[in-house]
Amino acid sequence: MLGAPGVGKGTQAALLSNHLHACHLSTGDVFRAAKSADQCHLSPAMAQALIAMRRGELVADATVLQIVKERTACLSCRGGFILDGFPRTLEQARALQDILQEQHVKLDATLDYEMPLAEVVSRLSGRRTCGTCKAVYHVQTHPPKVRDICDLCGNALIQREDDKPQAVAVRMETYQRSTAPLIDFYAKLGLLVQIKATGSPEEIMQRSMTQLESR
Ligand code: AMP
16 A cells, blocks of 8 residues: 555555455554553664654664564465555565565555645644554544543543654655655556545545456
8 A cells, every 4th residue: 555644544454454354564553563562672673663753754674674574474364465554665665576476476456545735734733543542533523522532442642753743744755755656666567556545434445445346
């Protein structure tokens, strides 16, 4: 899956993996899980990764590739696999091609979720996440019933470090510079499927499925 941060890739990956019984590998989720783990046991590479993530920068390719290689079992999942947030640089995309070749698996498609930049920025800066159950809200479009409190579990909502304005600006710039070139890379491989990422999550998922089925 390709698309700017905040476009809804995580939501789509969850819906699609559920629908297709596919394995969902999100490198961002792996880093977020490391953030909540015991900090004393972080490797130096993971500690560096968390600093980059907090600033909205990309984690070093070598660290990301290590994480993906440790999870190659996902690529042999019988229901297939969805890569969410990976690859994000040309180097990662090339390394992924090698990993896929070694594992004798092929990509069916690269889904590129498209949304106007202004909407993406508004989504990210208004997003609030439950620190406990991870439910996601938006201050304007999907507010909780009680301000800053999760409707589902009653715990406090937080703004992700990388959703703060300074980090959002860095993430968008990084996306344009490092990740947008992958659109061309996958177009040349004949794998690119562009999907309008506006509407409800279910509508977007239906759009994705229609495109996938027509291939
Ligand atoms: P995401 O939830 O996919 O937006 O990822 C959150 C953060 O994790 C990103 O802003 C990066 O700091 C880091 N990250 C996740 N995936 C990658 C990747 N493939 N390459 C580099 N950094 C990544």
